[in-house]
Amino acid sequence: MNKYISRFSLDNKTIIITGACGLLGREICKALAELHARIVLADIDIMAAEKLQEELRDVYGASVTAFPLDISSEDSVNKLVDELSKQEVSIDGLVNNAYPRNITYGTIFENITMDSWRENIDMHLNGYFNVSQKIARVMMQQRQGNIVNITSIYGMLGPDFSIYEGTTMTMPAEYAAIKGAIINFTRYLATYLAAYNIRVNCLSPGGIFNEQLVSFVEKYKQRTPMGRMGKPEDIAGGVLFLLSNLSSYMTGQNLVIDGGWSAW
Numbered sequence: 485m486n487k488y489i490s491r492f493s494l495d496n497k498t499i500i501i502t503g504a505c506g507l508l509g510r511e512i513c514k515a516l517a518e519l520h521a522r523i524v525l526a527d528i529d530i531m532a533a534e535k536l537q538e539e540l541r542d543v544y545g546a547s548v549t550a551f552p553l554d555i556s557s558e559d560s561v562n563k564l565v566d567e568l569s570k571q572e573v574s575i576d577g578l579v580n581n582a583y584p585r586n587i588t589y590g591t592i593f594e595n596i597t598m599d600s601w602r603e604n605i606d607m608h609l610n611g612y613f614n615v616s617q618k619i620a621r622v623m624m625q626q627r628q629g630n631i632v633n634i635t636s637i638y639g640m641l642g643p644d645f646s647i648y649e650g651t652t653m654t655m656p657a658e659y660a661a662i663k664g665a666i667i668n669f670t671r672y673l674a675t676y677l678a679a680y681n682i683r684v685n686c687l688s689p690g691g692i693f694n695e696q697l698v699s700f701v702e703k704y705k706q707r708t709p710m711g712r713m714g715k716p717e718d719i720a721g722g723v724l725f726l727l728s729n730l731s732s733y734m735t736g737q738n739l740v741i742d743g744g745w746s747a748w
């Protein structure tokens with residue numbers, strides 16, 4: 485009875501989410517709150533994190549703690565780990581979702597400086613390594629855990645630049661390198677950590693609607709078999725699936741949620 489409902493349960497599971505206050509992070513937190521997970525809301529923007537903490541407590545009665553976290557800093561991640569260990573909290577899940585970028589991020593390919601390239605790789609790719617390694621050490625001791633890396637269809641495919649025509653938007657070259665690397669890092673971690681009962685998967689969203697220019701949105705819709713951009717809840721559903729036991733035999737995989745964009 486209710487075998488699948490119990491497999492879907494995240495009741496009292498402690499889940500860390502990085503970049504929790506952004507477009508996707510907020511929705512993932514709300515989804516986790518509905519399923520009664522204990523949320524560790526980690527973001528570099530501590531004021532936003534504290535505000536979201538209050539909102540989740542008020543609206544959902546959620547068990548949630550806000551932590552200031554810079555994913556690119558070893559000290560910052562060590563502090564988070566120390567704090568959770570002091571509270572004797574076992575870490576059931578980690579969602580690597582933060583989206584750090586420097587001030588020149590978004591420069592067209594031929595104008596990216598080497599310093600800027602290095603800085604973005606350091607903040608984002610190396611940040612995902614930093615958090616994954618330190619949290620995985622705890623999970624290895626626990627002999628259980630679940631890591632979900634938020635990647636992107638642009639870590640799998642080259643962009644269709646025609647959708648940016650007539651706008652100042654582009655798809656940054658660093659992003660392709662960073663997200664592609666995280667997709668394969670996910671596979672490495674999955675095979676390395678399987679012996680410790682730790683699953684590692686990634687989730688690659690397509691473009692999410694966020695009040696972009698109408699001309700861009702129209703082109704995006706036309707290019708997408710489902711005829712629309714993604715919504716944060718489309719992605720949150722996939723995160724719940726990967727974190728729960730509904731996906732118990734799944735590791736090292738890339739769950740693509742893109743309205744069919746990559747099916748062409």
Ligand SMILES: NC(=O)c1ccc[n+]([C@@H]2O[C@H](COP(=O)([O-])OP(=O)(O)OC[C@H]3O[C@@H](n4cnc5c(N)ncnc54)[C@H](O)[C@@H]3O)[C@@H](O)[C@H]2O)c1
Pocket residue numbers: 502503504505506507508509526527528529553554555556580581582583584585607611634635636637688689690691692693
């Ligand atoms: N929005 C999209 O269309 C889309 C599409 C595909 C993939 N993604 C991926 O989804 C994830 C979330 O994207 P989003 O659109 O919600 O981003 P967002 O910019 O809305 O939010 C990012 C969050 O990360 C936090 N952050 C930035 N630097 C940080 C750091 N060093 N340490 C900790 N937190 C930090 C920010 O404060 C912010 O709350 C990212 O990994 C992104 O690449 C987004």
